[in-house]
Amino acid sequence: MELLKSHKSVREYSSKSITNALLNDVLESGIRASNTGNMQLYSVVVTTDAEMKDRLSPFHFNQRMVRGASVVLTICIDFNRFSQWCKINCTSTDFSSVLWLLNGVIDASILAQNICIAAENEGIGICYLGTTLYNPKEISEILELPIGVVPVTTVTMGYPEGIHEVADRLALSAIVHREKYSKYSDEEVMQIYKEKESLESSRRFVVENSKENLAQVYAEVRYKRTDSEFFSGKLIEFLREQGFRL
Amino acid sequence: MELLKSHKSVREYSSKSITNALLNDVLESGIRASNTGNMQLYSVVVTTDAEMKDRLSPFHFNQRMVRGASVVLTICIDFNRFSQWCKINCTSTDFSSVLWLLNGVIDASILAQNICIAAENEGIGICYLGTTLYNPKEISEILELPIGVVPVTTVTMGYPEGIHEVADRLALSAIVHREKYSKYSDEEVMQIYKEKESLESSRRFVVENSKENLAQVYAEVRYKRTDSEFFSGKLIEFLREQGFRL
Numbered sequence: 001m002e003l004l005k006s007h008k009s010v011r012e013y014s015s016k017s018i019t020n021a022l023l024n025d026v027l028e029s030g031i032r033a034s035n036t037g038n039m040q041l042y043s044v045v046v047t048t049d050a051e052m053k054d055r056l057s058p059f060h061f062n063q064r065m066v067r068g069a070s071v072v073l074t075i076c077i078d079f080n081r082f083s084q085w086c087k088i089n090c091t092s093t094d095f096s097s098v099l100w101l102l103n104g105v106i107d108a109s110i111l112a113q114n115i116c117i118a119a120e121n122e123g124i125g126i127c128y129l130g131t132t133l134y135n136p137k138e139i140s141e142i143l144e145l146p147i148g149v150v151p152v153t154t155v156t157m158g159y160p161e162g163i164h165e166v167a168d169r170l171a172l173s174a175i176v177h178r179e180k181y182s183k184y185s186d187e188e189v190m191q192i193y194k195e196k197e198s199l200e201s202s203r204r205f206v207v208e209n210s211k212e213n214l215a216q217v218y219a220e221v222r223y224k225r226t227d228s229e230f231f232s233g234k235l236i237e238f239l240r241e242q243g244f245r246l
Numbered sequence: 247m248e249l250l251k252s253h254k255s256v257r258e259y260s261s262k263s264i265t266n267a268l269l270n271d272v273l274e275s276g277i278r279a280s281n282t283g284n285m286q287l288y289s290v291v292v293t294t295d296a297e298m299k300d301r302l303s304p305f306h307f308n309q310r311m312v313r314g315a316s317v318v319l320t321i322c323i324d325f326n327r328f329s330q331w332c333k334i335n336c337t338s339t340d341f342s343s344v345l346w347l348l349n350g351v352i353d354a355s356i357l358a359q360n361i362c363i364a365a366e367n368e369g370i371g372i373c374y375l376g377t378t379l380y381n382p383k384e385i386s387e388i389l390e391l392p393i394g395v396v397p398v399t400t401v402t403m404g405y406p407e408g409i410h411e412v413a414d415r416l417a418l419s420a421i422v423h424r425e426k427y428s429k430y431s432d433e434e435v436m437q438i439y440k441e442k443e444s445l446e447s448s449r450r451f452v453v454e455n456s457k458e459n460l461a462q463v464y465a466e467v468r469y470k471r472t473d474s475e476f477f478s479g480k481l482i483e484f485l486r487e488q489g490f491r492l
Binding site for chain 2: 001004005006007009024027028029030031032033034036037038039040042043044045046047048049052080081082084085086088089090091092093094095097098099100102103105106109110112113114116117118121122126127128130133134143144145146149152153166167168169170172174175176177178179180181183184186189190192193212213214215216218219220222223225228229231232235236239246
């Protein structure tokens, strides 16, 4: 499918705005995606106001996409709306388990991807911000998310400016297993990552970070254990505050 | 986008097989989706063998889609392959945190949805099986998933048989918030679910389950607290066995 195969993350946007009508059409396509029990346990907060983008920006580590985008979408698990409906109907649900947390993350992510594809089909460029889970409490305070609502990911959108390239991917055979998971020999793993390691950008990363190889750049610079510990601690604290039993 | 707007979950499949070439093309489109740091921390286990479908079936509560589908895809978080690569390169990563668990679920879900859309574009019908998180240990044993690999969701695929209808959705205005989350009044919540409650299928559910209203069917029959407790306990135990600190 050409649209999917030509996907690129777009981080530079022109000043052209996405119209409300187009955004609504994209979101309408988005919510057609499959979801658990058709309960639609999610919400989307749309940010177009410049001041709101300024407030969100530091919690996405001032990545230029937040202020540069026409629209910023914060995609959230939402157990609040459904729980309120249950209360009105003299019953109650319990979404506080790890199972429901993961169900919620799955549904919110599937929704996000459907929205992204609908947007890309309209010539809009998108970028996911994984930083959402690094600072969920701060983002929630700005967006005034109530108990039971958790921001899962953020998508920035705008018309692309400049040239964006399709990123490398591992060979399909490295990802797909037939009938059973086939464990990798060390030789196979080395083969799988060989092309990635040989990319000019990868070799530059290694030099710039004074490391011996690309794996070390990932493990010791980009996704350090100490960062993961710190941000995971913040995330757990926030999830507990939002009503999850973790 | 017509393809997305016409999405239906397809649970009845014809006997026509999906060819290997087509499946690979669909999967190639799938892995073009955005993912955290382009580390591709996921694997897909393809089940086409009838005996393997028979073995998986009970752990999806014998839903007819497993045996009926041409292809069953178990979409997994995979920290194993990347960790092995790091080890070979004299470094180590730590993906055991809740943050990485959720990152992994997001990436696997986005991958799953990209695969589904590519398949639907080829006239293939899909259905997600949320049961994957109910019996992850049993499914992992059948598929021989190693430490660091977690099945997140399952997608069944085949050519549609019979008529499948587009499911209802809440109005977009119920899902989308502008700039800040707007809390719902009880009147608004009642209005949001009114159309869903008035569907013939909803009214039938209420009668069949001897309940007073639709919310009670969801909360007390379909997604009972005791079930959620039980399966969440199993899930946590499995995640710990797979190396997560929960």
